[in-house]
Amino acid sequence: xxxxxxxKATGLxxxxxxxxxxxxxxxxxxxxxxxxxxGPNGAGKSTCFNLLTKFLTPSAGTITYDGRxxxxxxxxxxxxxxxxxxxxxxAVFGSMTALENVRIALQRRRHGDSWDFWxxxxxxxRLEDEAMDLLDQVGMTGFAREQASDLSYGRKRxxxxxxxxxxxxxxxxxDEPMAGMTQEDVARITTLIARVAVGRTVLxxxxxxxxxxxxxxxxTVLARGAILAEGSYDEVSKDPQVINAYIGVPxx
Amino acid sequence: MTTQPExxxxxxxxxxxxxxxxxxxxxxxxxxxxxxxYPLLVIKVLCFGLFALxxxxxxxxxxxxxxxxxxxxxxxxxxxxxxxxxxxxTPEFALGFAVLVAVVTGAxxxxxxxxxxxxxxxxxxxxxAQMIYFFSLQAPFxxxxxxxxxxxxxxxxxxxxxQSDMALYALVAVVFFVAVxxxxxxxxxxxxxxxxxxxxxxxxxxxLGYRVDRYKWTVFVxxxxxxxxxxxLKAISxxxxxxxxxxxxxxxxxxxxxxxxxxxxxxxxxxxxLLVIWMQNELAxxxxxxxxxxxxxxxxxxxxxxxxLLGTIADRLGLKV
Ligand SMILES: Nc1ncnc2c1ncn2[C@@H]1O[C@H](COP(=O)(O)OP(=O)(O)OP(=O)(O)O)[C@@H](O)[C@H]1O
Ligand SMILES: [Mg+2]
Numbered sequence: 001x002x003x004x005x006x007x008k009a010t011g012l013x014x015x016x017x018x019x020x021x022x023x024x025x026x027x028x029x030x031x032x033x034x035x036x037x038x039g040p041n042g043a044g045k046s047t048c049f050n051l052l053t054k055f056l057t058p059s060a061g062t063i064t065y066d067g068r069x070x071x072x073x074x075x076x077x078x079x080x081x082x083x084x085x086x087x088x089x090x091a092v093f094g095s096m097t098a099l100e101n102v103r104i105a106l107q108r109r110r111h112g113d114s115w116d117f118w119x120x121x122x123x124x125x126r127l128e129d130e131a132m133d134l135l136d137q138v139g140m141t142g143f144a145r146e147q148a149s150d151l152s153y154g155r156k157r158x159x160x161x162x163x164x165x166x167x168x169x170x171x172x173x174x175d176e177p178m179a180g181m182t183q184e185d186v187a188r189i190t191t192l193i194a195r196v197a198v199g200r201t202v203l204x205x206x207x208x209x210x211x212x213x214x215x216x217x218x219x220t221v222l223a224r225g226a227i228l229a230e231g232s233y234d235e236v237s238k239d240p241q242v243i244n245a246y247i248g249v250p251x252x
Numbered sequence: 253m254t255t256q257p258e259x260x261x262x263x264x265x266x267x268x269x270x271x272x273x274x275x276x277x278x279x280x281x282x283x284x285x286x287x288x289x290y291p292l293l294v295i296k297v298l299c300f301g302l303f304a305l306x307x308x309x310x311x312x313x314x315x316x317x318x319x320x321x322x323x324x325x326x327x328x329x330x331x332x333x334x335x336x337x338x339x340x341x342t343p344e345f346a347l348g349f350a351v352l353v354a355v356v357t358g359a360x361x362x363x364x365x366x367x368x369x370x371x372x373x374x375x376x377x378x379x380x381a382q383m384i385y386f387f388s389l390q391a392p393f394x395x396x397x398x399x400x401x402x403x404x405x406x407x408x409x410x411x412x413x414x415q416s417d418m419a420l421y422a423l424v425a426v427v428f429f430v431a432v433x434x435x436x437x438x439x440x441x442x443x444x445x446x447x448x449x450x451x452x453x454x455x456x457x458x459x460l461g462y463r464v465d466r467y468k469w470t471v472f473v474x475x476x477x478x479x480x481x482x483x484x485l486k487a488i489s490x491x492x493x494x495x496x497x498x499x500x501x502x503x504x505x506x507x508x509x510x511x512x513x514x515x516x517x518x519x520x521x522x523x524x525x526l527l528v529i530w531m532q533n534e535l536a537x538x539x540x541x542x543x544x545x546x547x548x549x550x551x552x553x554x555x556x557x558x559x560x561l562l563g564t565i566a567d568r569l570g571l572k573v
Contacts, residue, residue, distance in 0.1 A: 055455065079460060084459065091453050104449045108461050113466070116442055118441065
């Protein structure tokens with residue numbers, strides 16, 4: 001069970017000026033699994049994500065990805081290695097259209113870095129079919145030409161997922177991907193994540209526990225920066241400590 | 253530059269019809285202007301227009317405000333002046349040398365600046381520009397307070413004399429136009445697209461795997477290079493390189509030009525440069541009042557035309573410029 005760990009954190013710790021946001025977290029994400037990180041507000045979930053993707057430097061601990069120590073690497077390098085994250089606060093490129101948002105990710109994947117400042121951006125038109133296809137997967141076809149800053153919150157989240165998927169990541173880290181979405185969108189994105197999770201690993205923070213129950217193989221519960229419990233949904237949801245700390249866990 | 257060229261019927265984002273028309277208009281204006289105004293005055297507008305566009309390559313696309321852009325403009329004007337006067341370079345080599353000096357300086361300073369964010373970036377660029385200013389004041393070959401005077405215009409390729417203002421104008425106009433086209437191309441290249449992504453959301457661009465600092469550095473160097481070209485042209489045209497062009501006030505003035513014209517537009521900085529130079533020319537007789545009037549115009553622009561003259565007009569008309 002534990003032999004194929006794609007992402008591993010050992011003793012991961014982060015201090016913010018004397019305040020310990022993440023406290024000696026050991027996390028093992030199994031290849032091919034959908035792993036949830038849950039916990040009350042301020043538990044340190046997003047901070048964990050920032051540490052794992054190197055947007056923050058850990059105060060202590062190590063991170064291994066695919067058997068490689070990535071503790072000292074830069075965030076863009078990690079992204080290029082196939083470990084791609086989304087953000088809790090919707091992160092789109094506001095001045096661009098939805099199509100261009102997805103295209104900019106495809107551009108990185110297909111062209112690497114674009115130093116070609118002497119070329120017309122017509123070369124990017126080749127990526128548009130693929131970009132449209134990704135938008136279609138998140139139900140955004142009708143909004144392709146709309147400026148991203150004008151989209152509703154839920155659509156921005158959907159756009160973000162399409163943009164992340166455009167990189168064809170090996171490991172996806174999704175920070176509350178469904179926050180602010182309508183019931184209908186949640187259902188669509190749940191199906192989408194289940195589909196894209198085939199052949200990939202997903203680590204997600206999600207407050208919607210029915211989504212967690214549907215999607216996730218393994219759940220880690222975080223409270224006050226430390227791991228409180230870990231296991232399957234059934235195991236975790238019966239844990240008295242979890243019920244105590246995590247207000248809002250429904251029965252079973 | 254937040255706006256995109258229109259999507260053409262074929263669905264290809266190339267130069268839109270409206271942009272093509274604007275370039276034709278610009279070409280027409282550049283062609284007839286020396287017959288309607290003093291050629292040297294128009295040359296001044298073109299030099300500053302190019303300078304302002306170079307600043308906006310960084311400001312408009314990346315959202316990075318350099319407060320020391322005059323360093324590259326001024327240093328290159330010294331470089332061109334020195335090369336033409338002391339080494340006897342022909343104008344094209346003097347200009348090439350000017351650009352080289354700006355690019356090398358920009359590469360070094362840029363590496364030290366691009367990691368700073370927001371106001372710190374502005375401060376660091378200003379600090380480096382002050383270094384260049386003191387260097388220009390103290391160095392043995394810059395002529396101190398006098399600058400480098402009586403720079404020969406020379407003959408292009410050693411063949412075509414630039415002695416007449418019209419011959420000079422022809423050279424400046426061609427260089428200007430090609431440079432503007434190049435800046436336009438950079439803005440709407442795949443590379444330029446990445447810059448706007450970085451401006452819109454830097455962490456997101458990083459999370460997509462873009463090496464953000466290198467993009468910023470590349471733009472810094474490009475912007476320095478075009479500023480250097482503008483400075484070189486100015487030195488050759490006015491046969492003078494002086495401290496005014498490296499002074500921090502010049503860095504402020506070019507920011508003013510960009511803001512007045514509209515930093516979210518490609519062509520706006522040209523309008524800003526035209527307006528500022530025209531104002532300075534008209535008000536020259538009033539001495540110190542120029543600065544005050546300039547300040548008032550700037551305030552009016554900020555208050556009335558929040559996106560700059562061209563930016564606001566384009567918005568009203570639903571155009572993308
Ligand atoms: N840059 C920072 N500086 C100081 N404190 C921080 C910083 N980032 C996060 N924190 C603190 O660390 C703790 C954990 O924050 P984090 O955002 O990781 O929580 P979370 O589990 O993602 O919560 P939520 O469910 O609300 O998103 C919080 O108390 C927060 O205030
Ligand atoms: Mg969070």
